[in-house]
Amino acid sequence: MDTAAGQAFIRFGLGRRGDEPAPADPRAWVLDQIAGYAPSANAPTPAPAPAPTTAEALTALRADRADKAKPAVSRTRALFLRDSHDFLTHALTTDLPMRERLTWFWANHFTVSLRQGPVAGLVGPFIAEAIRPHVTGRFQDMLAAVMRHPAMLLYLNNTFSIGPDSPAGRRTGRGLNENLARESLELHTVGLGAGFTQADVTAYARILTGWSIDLRADPPGFKFRPFAHEPGWQTVLGHRFPPGEAGGIAAIAFLANHPATHAHLARLLVRHFVADDPPAADVARIAGVLAARGGDLGAATAAVVALPGAWRAETKLRAPLDLLVASLRALDVTTAPKPSLYALRLLGQPLWAAPQPNGWGDRAVDWAAPEGMLRRVDFAYALAGRLPRPAEAVAAAALGPRLRPATRTALARAGSRRDALALLLSSPEFQRR
Numbered sequence: 111m112d113t114a115a116g117q118a119f120i121r122f123g124l125g126r127r128g129d130e131p132a133p134a135d136p137r138a139w140v141l142d143q144i145a146g147y148a149p150s151a152n153a154p155t156p157a158p159a160p161a162p163t164t165a166e167a168l169t170a171l172r173a174d175r176a177d178k179a180k181p182a183v184s185r186t187r188a189l190f191l192r193d194s195h196d197f198l199t200h201a202l203t204t205d206l207p208m209r210e211r212l213t214w215f216w217a218n219h220f221t222v223s224l225r226q227g228p229v230a231g232l233v234g235p236f237i238a239e240a241i242r243p244h245v246t247g248r249f250q251d252m253l254a255a256v257m258r259h260p261a262m263l264l265y266l267n268n269t270f271s272i273g274p275d276s277p278a279g280r281r282t283g284r285g286l287n288e289n290l291a292r293e294s295l296e297l298h299t300v301g302l303g304a305g306f307t308q309a310d311v312t313a314y315a316r317i318l319t320g321w322s323i324d325l326r327a328d329p330p331g332f333k334f335r336p337f338a339h340e341p342g343w344q345t346v347l348g349h350r351f352p353p354g355e356a357g358g359i360a361a362i363a364f365l366a367n368h369p370a371t372h373a374h375l376a377r378l379l380v381r382h383f384v385a386d387d388p389p390a391a392d393v394a395r396i397a398g399v400l401a402a403r404g405g406d407l408g409a410a411t412a413a414v415v416a417l418p419g420a421w422r423a424e425t426k427l428r429a430p431l432d433l434l435v436a437s438l439r440a441l442d443v444t445t446a447p448k449p450s451l452y453a454l455r456l457l458g459q460p461l462w463a464a465p466q467p468n469g470w471g472d473r474a475v476d477w478a479a480p481e482g483m484l485r486r487v488d489f490a491y492a493l494a495g496r497l498p499r500p501a502e503a504v505a506a507a508a509l510g511p512r513l514r515p516a517t518r519t520a521l522a523r524a525g526s527r528r529d530a531l532a533l534l535l536s537s538p539e540f541q542r543r
Contacts, residue, residue, distance in 0.1 A: 111512035117421050120512075120543045121383065125436030129507045131153030137415065143208035144246050144411050157177065162193050162238055164260055165329035167231035172325045186231035193234025194461050195217055200448035201435045212245035212411065213237065214431070220256045220298060221469035223463055227264045233462040236261035246408030249375065249400070250366035253298065257290075257362055258332045260323045266290040266467065273319040273340025286340075291315035293467045299365040300347070301374035310347055316340040317361050318349055347353070370402035378472070379410060384419040386473040388424070392417050423512060424543050427474040430457035436543070437535050440508040441497050449496075457489055458482050490535035494528045500532035512539045 111119075111134040116135035119126040126132075133139035170185035183191075183453065204210050216238045224230050226518055240259045244252035249306045256262050263269050271287035272279045279285060291314035295306050320339030324330055334355040341353050351357040367370060376396035380388035395417070396410050403409040414420055428436060434453055439448075454461050458477070464470050505513050517537045524530035534540060 111507070113423065113511050114421065116510045116512055117423060121420060121426070122415065124201055124210060124432070125439040126508050127202070127439045128442030129247055135244065137169050140208050141412055143206050144408050144415070162234040164235040164239060165331055167235050168260060168323065168325060168330035169233050169330055172330060186228065189234065190230035193264060194451060195446050197234065197237070198435070198450050202438050202446060203444050209245060213242050216245055216252065217241045218464070218469040219378065220262065220465050221464045222261045222265045222462070223464045223467070227267070229261050229265050232261035234265065243540065244407070246411060249405035249407055250363055252407070253366045254362050256298070257294065258321065260332060262290070263321060263332070266293055268318055269322045271315060271319050273316060274336045276319065276338050276340055276513065278338040286312065286315045286319065288312065288315040291318055294365070297468050299374070300368050300370035303374070304347065304368070304370035306347055313344040314346050314361065316345050317346070317358050320355070362524065367405055369401060372397040372405070376400060376410070376416060379414050380417070380474055383414045384417055384425070385477070389419065392419060427477055428541055429470060429477055429543050430454055430459035431461070432543060433457065433541065437493055440504055441499050443497065447496070453489055457485055485540065487536045488533070491528070491532040494531035495536060498527055499531055500527065501534045504531065505534050509539055514539055
């Protein structure tokens with residue numbers, strides 16, 4: 111495996127799976143995954159199967175709320191365990207790892223966390239329905255799917271947001287919840303650099319009143335509630351939007367295609383694929399592609415692949431989820447082991463449980479604390495004991511020319527096969543992508 115193939119597997123994929131064939135043209139291999147896939151019986155599957163559904167998760171939530179018995183494992187918890195296993199197993203076996211990396215990236219950008227709200231059974235469907243289908247499509251379409259998805263509406267409390275002058279507001283005295291509007295502006299679209307004000311947040315929150323869910327419907331799902339919607343026109347970032355659900359749709363389109371959104375997304379993409387400190391010229395290049403192509407994420411991602419910095423080795427530290435999946439792929443594991451969720455908690459990145467709506471950090475400084483690095487060593491040693499493999503063969507397949515002479519010497523001098531494999535998985539070159 112040459113250096114370019116290794117970079118394709120590691121930077122743009124999820125790590126080489128055992129000794130799978132290396133692509134003859136690494137850039138073409140990556141770009142082909144961005145361009146799309148052919149959904150046929152013999153084609154690689156782009157998503158886990160069977161796909162979870164939002165209706166199934168909401169039905170489980172409804173049943174849990176009505177069940178006075180309170181079983182040890184709720185229906186929504188059972189769905190989370192199923193979905194998380196399928197998610198991790200798919201990451202271990204997919205033939206389209208670049209598309210999966212993009213799914214991870216955008217799911218983190220639009221974080222829905224188990225730490226807030228009744229979303230345990232909904233995160234899997236959220237990723238499957240609102241994120242995965244749009245990773246190389248238009249950002250506007252992804253944003254619209256996210257903003258209407260019950261997982262996001264519950265996580266950021268928009269189901270409880272009521273226009274003060276709406277019929278429901280006048281009757282109950284309840285008012286706005288600005289969480290979704292604020293995070294949509296600050297994190298999901300234009301970013302703090304756009305200079306939006308509190309008045310913009312409040313106006314956007316008014317626009318989004320009535321965007322809710324109906325748990326009683328069959329099937330349950332998104333519902334716009336006119337009686338809870340704030341009447342009147344609203345102004346966000348100098349642009350006016352009409353009342354009604356159409357006003358929210360128009361606001362989403364406006365924000366998705368705002369120049370500040372293009373710059374914000376470009377910075378995050380370059381940070382993820384190039385460097386912790388994104389070069390300004392690279393950010394400007396990707397923002398220009400987004401602007402010229404109407405927010406086409408496929409075109410923007412292809413432009414990222416063309417950046418020279420994206421092909422420099424070992425400039426990014428693997429986050430714990432990255433590390434877990436890359437380690438298991440290197441060991442040619444094809445089904446997520448039962449301790450996987452525990453391992454992610456130990457490593458500091460419990461699955462789908464980011465502390466805040468801004469998601470998990472994407473820089474070395476976010477993961478390189480001394481305690482965190484020691485836990486990585488503990489993880490490597492535990493995994494090496496559970497899944498013994500010859501370290502030299504794993505190193506040659508997973509790292510190729512990235513393997514440093516010092517690491518090769520350490521492997522040869524290790525006191526046991528387990529020690530050697532643990533040294534490999536905790537080595538600097540394996541920890542980076």
